[in-house]
Amino acid sequence: MAPLPDLLPDLLPDTATVPFARDLAGHGDRPAIITADGEMSYRALAARVADTAQRLGRHRRLVLLAGANTVDAVVVYLAALAAxxxxxxxxxxxxxxxxxxxxxxxxxxxxGPTDGRWQVDERRAISTHALHPDLALLLSTSGSTGSPKLVRVSYDNVRANAEAIAEYLDIRPGDRAATTLPMHYCYGLSVINSHLARGAGLILTELSVADACFWELFRDRRGTTFAGVPYTFELLDRVGFAAMRLPHLRYVTQAGGRLAPDRVRHWATVGRRDGWDLFVMYGQTEATARMAYLPPELAASHPEAIGVPVPGGAFRLAPLPDHPDPEAGELVYTGPNVMLGYAETRADLGLGRTVDELRTGDIARRTPDGLYELIGRRSRFAKILGVRIDPQRVEAALDRHGLTTCCVGADDELIVAVQGGDGDVGRVRRLVVGECGAPARAVRVCFVTELPRLPTGKPDHVAVRELARTAGAPAPRSTPAPAPGPVDLCRLYAELLDRDDVTPDSSFVSLGGDSLSYVEMSLRLEQALGRLPVGWHALPIRELRQPPRPARTRGRALETSVALRAVAIVLIVGSHIPLFTIKGGAHVLLGLAGFNFARFHLTDAKRRQRVRHVAGSVARIAVPSMTWIALALLATDDYRLTNVFLLNHVLGPRDGRSEWHFWFIEALVAILLTLAAVMALPFVDRLERRIPFGLPMALMTAALVARYDIGGLRPDVPISSPVVVFWLFALGWAAGKATERWQRLAVSVAVLATVPSFFGAPEREALIIAGLWLLVWVPSLPSLPALNRAAGVLAGSSLYIYLVHWQVYPRLDEHSKLLALLASLALGIGYARVAASAAARVSAALRPLRERAGRVVRRARTSFPVAGGGNSPAGG
Structure with missing residues (x-):
């Protein structure tokens, strides 16, 4: 057998090889491969590599190698590289x-192995492929082990990255690295390459760090280093690594994902105590392996950083105009280890360099110390119901609360898989909402014994999505959703209403649902159940069942209240522009507000709960309204402070310019606040429960005094004043309580008798009458799924569209009235999403305070019981 350096030059040119694979014999008798069975010197390894290289022959062929931490696999790998x-x-x-x-x-x-034996199967003597002379390796990116998309790595890439790693780790000939990661994974492969490049030893093993035999081997073979991904460090915690005595350990490396800063600090401290260094590193397969490292002396003080570029490499930050941090950018790497490009078919094997720099997809910033920090990943960003979310940031936040998680965006929800834990879904959901502002209903939490992982130890995001689906997540929108049973509906209610106390006996109204959440809930239930029963909002969840549905039908039902809100807001904005003139939509909405007041707030709940529900609805209307008007006040001279505080109808000014812009919101807030105060009176609460239909009809009749100006109040009281338009709200309230045919007839007659002549505009009055009659007599309208979704978005955003359109359409209507309408609708929908996100954050932040207050109240009630009446429907 000829020595390796004398044999290989006759096979292929020097330029098509990697020096560390060709020059193995130069390290003489130093140990190269160390196993439980003994040691193999570099000289002996070179001989085996030469034999295999000779078998592979002079003509370049594509060698598929089943990567494994075995001598046979390493020999074939080195032989192919060398030849x-x-x-x-x-x-x-x-x-x-x-x-x-x-x-x-x-x-x-x-x-690879066949029937338990290692074999090299030569399928053809001469390759049929056009292989580019620089092509050395084809590697799968992490997580795509079966995907045909591969990274094309050159000989220069392999050499440069091995030398860079050996330099900053200061790898020495006496070092011995244990192969804790798979060979086919670029991180595991880089350990082999960099140590062979310096004549160091490899403790070749496929044992896990969780196996006691691994540590026995590592200790007996005088191991000096090993590599780990974040999951490896979880295992180290479990096996008590911090207490082990490993006298030869010199350093530990970490890459393959983000290790939480507190864990970096912990392990750096342990290493400093025990005399070894922690190297936190950053890389991607597309960079052959490593791009950055954190000098170990900075690990404890800068645990959130990935550090500095590896020798020969450089970073820059590509601007991200839409990112909230102006100093952040996409991390772009250049260096001799950047891949040639990707291969997706065998024809790509003949390609040369198609990539000069690597856009990592990671979002980073550079600290004043010159270190780089990763703050997110572009490709993992998810847009959940309009809220842009970085799952990696959510994982980091949950880690600070002691939760090991994997977060994945899927369709319109964020899936959070939690390893172990106490099963408290509500707590995890609140933490997520508080961190990223995602709507609580869009956060799916799954508890698992172990997070699904790839062979590399990284979280398996595909498996997490599948885990959520099999655990009862909604089916993708492209396929019909299965009919959920009571348990599934309980989950849906909990998500949409942000409640963790939902049971099959709960109903929408008992859980505090209101008109703002009703729209989305009704559409989601209609999608799941087919056709909703009348009065579903008051039914216990267990009574909601999927009715028989004819095969192949595409029809859906759209609740009349939702349809009216959607149509009314379009008519309001379009008439103000004016794209058309069809007025009366706001007054229909006022009647609809009364209708929803009856359905959602006047329930069987205790008096105090009723009042709290009404107050909560007022806040959800008033806060976004006051916020928007305040912003408009700062930006324009259209409004006054009385507009901001929704008191223009009381305090003026009556200048005709902005007096009536927000009359509807002012009237609705004033009416609801008044009713909350009145309903707080015990005798009124009892009266409403005794005559639920008679009370609103009586109030409507009394309100006709202002409607017909019987006392001569006008013109001092404008037609948009709450006291004047209250009769319409009361009519809607009565409609919501009309359960008998004669009651619906009475409401219809009252509408027909009182609406005409109010404006002196028959078309406007006819629209109001038609809208209220539909509300009374037609619970739902035939529709289609797409129409339902559009109506749901418009109805759910109607308040916000009403707010913003005053600032939008005057700037566009001269150019295009249709564009003005569409822009008003779009920006209103956008404001609705922003407001929902902000409300979710505030709710999550206040929840602990509410829970503590609740505990204090419960303890006080236990210590000082109140005698009598506390549990009666009118009690409290």
């Missing part, structure tokens, strides 16, 4: 992925 044969590395423990890549790339040689 200039491109290597396609695949996971040796995944036969399906291996077969998939064989079918996709048709390798000339396949090396």
């Amino acid at each position: 200039g044969h491109p290597v396609l590395l695949v996971p040796g423990d995944n036969p399906a992925a291996m077969e998939s890549l064989i079918a996709a790339y048709d390798p000339d040689v396949v090396a």
